Amino acid sequence: MVALMPRSMDNSRGARVDLDQTLPACDKAVAMPSRTSSRNIDLTQVRAACSTCSLHELCLPAGLDSNEMERIDQLVKVRRRIKRGDYLYRTGASLESLFAVRSGFLKSCVICEDGREQVTAFHMMGEVVGLDAISQEKHACDTIALEDSELCEIPFARLEELTRDIASLQRHFHRIMSREIVRDHNVMLLLGSMRAEERLATFLIGLSQRFASRGYSAQEFHLRMTREEIGSYLGLTLETVSRVFSRFQDEGLIEVNNRHIVIVDVERLRGLVGQHSHS
Amino acid sequence: MVALMPRSMDNSRGARVDLDQTLPACDKAVAMPSRTSSRNIDLTQVRAACSTCSLHELCLPAGLDSNEMERIDQLVKVRRRIKRGDYLYRTGASLESLFAVRSGFLKSCVICEDGREQVTAFHMMGEVVGLDAISQEKHACDTIALEDSELCEIPFARLEELTRDIASLQRHFHRIMSREIVRDHNVMLLLGSMRAEERLATFLIGLSQRFASRGYSAQEFHLRMTREEIGSYLGLTLETVSRVFSRFQDEGLIEVNNRHIVIVDVERLRGLVGQHSHS
DNA sequence: CGCGCTGTTGAAACTTGTCAAAGTTTGTGG
DNA sequence: CCACAAACTTTGACAAGTTTCAACAGCGCG
Numbered sequence: 287m288v289a290l291m292p293r294s295m296d297n298s299r300g301a302r303v304d305l306d307q308t309l310p311a312c313d314k315a316v317a318m319p320s321r322t323s324s325r326n327i328d329l330t331q332v333r334a335a336c337s338t339c340s341l342h343e344l345c346l347p348a349g350l351d352s353n354e355m356e357r358i359d360q361l362v363k364v365r366r367r368i369k370r371g372d373y374l375y376r377t378g379a380s381l382e383s384l385f386a387v388r389s390g391f392l393k394s395c396v397i398c399e400d401g402r403e404q405v406t407a408f409h410m411m412g413e414v415v416g417l418d419a420i421s422q423e424k425h426a427c428d429t430i431a432l433e434d435s436e437l438c439e440i441p442f443a444r445l446e447e448l449t450r451d452i453a454s455l456q457r458h459f460h461r462i463m464s465r466e467i468v469r470d471h472n473v474m475l476l477l478g479s480m481r482a483e484e485r486l487a488t489f490l491i492g493l494s495q496r497f498a499s500r501g502y503s504a505q506e507f508h509l510r511m512t513r514e515e516i517g518s519y520l521g522l523t524l525e526t527v528s529r530v531f532s533r534f535q536d537e538g539l540i541e542v543n544n545r546h547i548v549i550v551d552v553e554r555l556r557g558l559v560g561q562h563s564h565s
Numbered sequence: 566m567v568a569l570m571p572r573s574m575d576n577s578r579g580a581r582v583d584l585d586q587t588l589p590a591c592d593k594a595v596a597m598p599s600r601t602s603s604r605n606i607d608l609t610q611v612r613a614a615c616s617t618c619s620l621h622e623l624c625l626p627a628g629l630d631s632n633e634m635e636r637i638d639q640l641v642k643v644r645r646r647i648k649r650g651d652y653l654y655r656t657g658a659s660l661e662s663l664f665a666v667r668s669g670f671l672k673s674c675v676i677c678e679d680g681r682e683q684v685t686a687f688h689m690m691g692e693v694v695g696l697d698a699i700s701q702e703k704h705a706c707d708t709i710a711l712e713d714s715e716l717c718e719i720p721f722a723r724l725e726e727l728t729r730d731i732a733s734l735q736r737h738f739h740r741i742m743s744r745e746i747v748r749d750h751n752v753m754l755l756l757g758s759m760r761a762e763e764r765l766a767t768f769l770i771g772l773s774q775r776f777a778s779r780g781y782s783a784q785e786f787h788l789r790m791t792r793e794e795i796g797s798y799l800g801l802t803l804e805t806v807s808r809v810f811s812r813f814q815d816e817g818l819i820e821v822n823n824r825h826i827v828i829v830d831v832e833r834l835r836g837l838v839g840q841h842s843h844s
Numbered sequence: 845c846g847c848g849c850t851g852t853t854g855a856a857a858c859t860t861g862t863c864a865a866a867g868t869t870t871g872t873g874g
Numbered sequence: 875c876c877a878c879a880a881a882c883t884t885t886g887a888c889a890a891g892t893t894t895c896a897a898c899a900g901c902g903c904g
Contacts, residue, residue: 420743464699521757
């Protein structure tokens with residue numbers, strides 16, 4: 287319940303239309319921004335502004351000067367809000383835009399013809415979503431909000447134009463795509479050669495670091511996804527996920543209360559990673 | 566033994582220095598090009614020429630006009646030959662160039678501190694290698710030749726420049742990166758939710774298609790990798806790979822003789838994919 | 845306030861990994 | 875060109891980890 291709000295993060299937000307002052311405190315804003323739509327303003331049309339966004343060092347415009355930043359501001363179309371459970375896009379939808387996560391939490395999953403589903407990523411603020419769609423100009427996965435979320439829409443055609451003009455933007459965009467490839471390879475390592483306990487430990491450590499680098503607590507956080515979604519991501523059943531969480535708790539590594547996680551002993555948790563199984 | 570040579574592929578090669586006429590027939594050229602170095606010519610310095618390369622529709626310059634193709638020819642530095650077992654690059658090496666596979670066969674693998682190893686990809690002609698290095702300007706995996714191979718070296722800094730000039734090249738480069746992401750997500754699906762038989766079947770079908778789209782037989786081919794490497798890629802042990810191959814053979818789906826594979830019944834093999842296990 | 849979704853836990857079954865041994869192929873050096 | 879060693883592959887028996895099935899508990903939402 288505590289520690290869910292940023293510790294040291296500059297929280298200034300929207301520029302053109304400064305609604306944010308009227309928003310509730312940050313944790314609530316993240317937890318239930320849809321409440322604000324009761325004010326009857328069409329928030330889906332609020333323009334984004336990278337230059338004043340607290341995430342710009344994590345996000346697409348990382349490393350740009352203020353001049354270049356202004357050109358991005360014009361590129362990034364609108365801030366789009368979606369509610370928990372809504373699709374940001376579906377497999378097969380034609381690529382119009384990439385999205386940067388402003389706030390909230392999402393998952394992406396690929397689906398087999400036979401209905402089988404694999405969660406390929408969980409997305410949090412500052413991350414860019416939709417890169418898989420570039421190859422066929424069609425989205426190759428579903429992306430769904432796990433909690434009410436805000437996204438900056440980045441029309442892809444214009445992004446490509448702009449990257450042709452601004453070398454540093456091009457640079458960073460390439461880095462973002464490459465980073466996704468590296469991440470995927472590490473997930474392949476996890477899926478291909480780790481046992482259940484290692485997978486969960488790796489998962490928790492990764493989440494913890496991502497929260498930390500965004501100014502949230504590394505020790506204590508709220509899982510936005512179900513056991514089943516964790517299991518899908520890690521190649522395990524939901525029962526196994528649940529059991530391993532319980533085991534970790536029994537051994538004093540973490541405390542679990544439903545989706546509230548406290549990491550008690552990071553060092554021993556880290557120690558678990560590296561007890562290979564096969565291969 | 567048969568069917569290892571391209572069926573319908575234009576086999577014209579190098580332009581500036583036309584050595585290829587003197588090379589042995591294609592299958593041998595692929596199997597042991599190092600023999601040609603006995604002629605005492607430094608073949609590592611032979612310039613590549615996309616414009617006359619039979620792979621250009623698969624490779625980096627796909628979709629360029631002849632004008633643009635010429636500019637790529639100047640970009641693509643040299644053709645580099647490496648022998649079976651040699652590293653193309655190692656984890657941590659700084660990014661200088663990407664590579665396009667001209668001929669041969671390679672694997673990439675990520676390595677844990679604890680020595681665990683995961684094969685993340687097998688590369689064949691027309692594919693671009695090294696994309697993972699862009700994110701940190703350091704290679705994030707090892708890439709090793711599984712047979713003597715030829716690669717076109719593409720200095721990355723100059724590629725970035727050129728993509729700023731040539732929109733269609735930029736377009737295609739983005740597509741290549743995105744395609745890698747989609748591929749990785751499909752491997753995650755495989756590793757996360759398929760049982761051993763499905764994984765092997767998927768693997769064989771994928772290889773078969775890749776050979777076919779390069780003009781080789783889809784029914785009959787030679788595996789360039791060991792059972793252990795297949796196992797690493799598929800998240801299985803080498804024993805399981807071997808057993809499943811045997812089972813497939815017993816059931817009349819394929820014929821296996823060491824690394825020589827004949828696909829006897831593609832349809833039933835396809836039918837195996839979709840018998841989920843868990844999740 | 846109850847219904848449904850989510851999470852927990854147990855017992856049994858099954859898939860795959862582990863260990864071991866033997867057979868086969870490939871490459872090397874004489 | 876042959877012989878030998880090393881690397882790779884196959885197969886069996888057994889063990890272990892994870893899934894499956896099932897029942898129940900808790901929480902949240904309408």
